[in-house]
Amino acid sequence: MSAPVVAMDVGGTFIKGAVVTGMITAGRPPAVRRWATGADGGVTGEELLGRIAAVARELIGRCREEEGAAPAAVGVAIPGLVEEERGRSVRSVNLGWRDLEVRQRLEKDLGIPVRVCHDVRAGGVAEARAGAATGRGTAAFVPVGTGIAAALLTGGRPMPGAHFAAGEIGHLPVRAGTIPCPCGRKGCIEAVASASAIARRYREMTGTDATAAQVADLAAGGSDPARRIWDDAVQALADGLSFLTHTFDPEVVVIGGGLAKAGPRLLAPLREAMRARALDEHHLPQVVPAAFSDHAGCAGAALLARETI
Numbered sequence: 001m002s003a004p005v006v007a008m009d010v011g012g013t014f015i016k017g018a019v020v021t022g023m024i025t026a027g028r029p030p031a032v033r034r035w036a037t038g039a040d041g042g043v044t045g046e047e048l049l050g051r052i053a054a055v056a057r058e059l060i061g062r063c064r065e066e067e068g069a070a071p072a073a074v075g076v077a078i079p080g081l082v083e084e085e086r087g088r089s090v091r092s093v094n095l096g097w098r099d100l101e102v103r104q105r106l107e108k109d110l111g112i113p114v115r116v117c118h119d120v121r122a123g124g125v126a127e128a129r130a131g132a133a134t135g136r137g138t139a140a141f142v143p144v145g146t147g148i149a150a151a152l153l154t155g156g157r158p159m160p161g162a163h164f165a166a167g168e169i170g171h172l173p174v175r176a177g178t179i180p181c182p183c184g185r186k187g188c189i190e191a192v193a194s195a196s197a198i199a200r201r202y203r204e205m206t207g208t209d210a211t212a213a214q215v216a217d218l219a220a221g222g223s224d225p226a227r228r229i230w231d232d233a234v235q236a237l238a239d240g241l242s243f244l245t246h247t248f249d250p251e252v253v254v255i256g257g258g259l260a261k262a263g264p265r266l267l268a269p270l271r272e273a274m275r276a277r278a279l280d281e282h283h284l285p286q287v288v289p290a291a292f293s294d295h296a297g298c299a300g301a302a303l304l305a306r307e308t309i
């Protein structure tokens with residue numbers, strides 16, 4: 001049950017990885033290290049797959065040294081559209097992949113069972129089985145960072161959907177025709193409520209650089225542009241979560257990613273905005289902060305890797 005495994009979370013900027021032993025709990029998150037992905041520096045999709053294999057080999061070696069045995073499996077969380085049963089990347093814009101048999105290729109290279117999972121769904125598994133949604137029948141995990149997406153879980157199992165795109169709420173047009181989104185359309189949730197959108201809008205409006213968390217602080221301090229931007233973000237996020245709530249009716253919504261670090265400055269107005277959009281009190285999910293912080297992807301990849309043993 002708690003055999004050592006190697007867990008990795010591959011993002012556009014970093015590969016996070018850890019050797020995971022023993023129980024996985026939010027109070028005992030995996031000891032995660034980082035490697036540069038290089039995906040933004042002209043690395044091809046094939047080269048990136050090689051880099052992931054190299055990091056996996058390094059972690060396998062580390063596991064042999066520290067635990068005296070090879071890991072029983074490797075779990076790899078990746079972004080984009082992921083067919084988990086086959087371990088295939090259908091498409092990942094961030095990693096430059098299309099129709100790539102990731103699991104098959106890595107297993108051939110590493111000689112160890114590999115479990116490939118979607119990064120947000122892996123994070124959702126960690127929160128549902130060992131984090132903020134433990135013991136809840138239905139839960140949504142919504143990391144808000146550079147992008148916004150949701151993992152929908154029932155009984156600790158994520159629901160990928162027919163085309164592996166369930167919960168992709170980032171480009172719901174909640175403010176159609178207004179703020180341009182990197183996807184080419186206007187008024188998507190991500191264009192208003194993502195951490196990067198908040199920072200970008202603040203820079204455009206004031207000519208000053210500030211992170212989303214700093215904008216939250218400035219808004220709380222009474223700064224007018226910061227308050228407007230922060231309120232827009234909260235309302236747009238509430239629109240998206242309200243849509244999710246009316247469709248999926250989760251018991252709890254776990255907010256993760258960089259924006260969750262704003263704590264009550266995000267969660268208090270968000271709960272209020274969702275209450276205003278609810279049909280009645282009975283349809284309101286609890287809205288809570290993630291327990292695993294930045295390591296949900298690795299924790300989930302480790303939990304899913306253990307299932308292959």
Ligand SMILES: [Zn+2]
Pocket residue numbers: 170171181182183184185186188190191
């Ligand atoms: Zn968009």
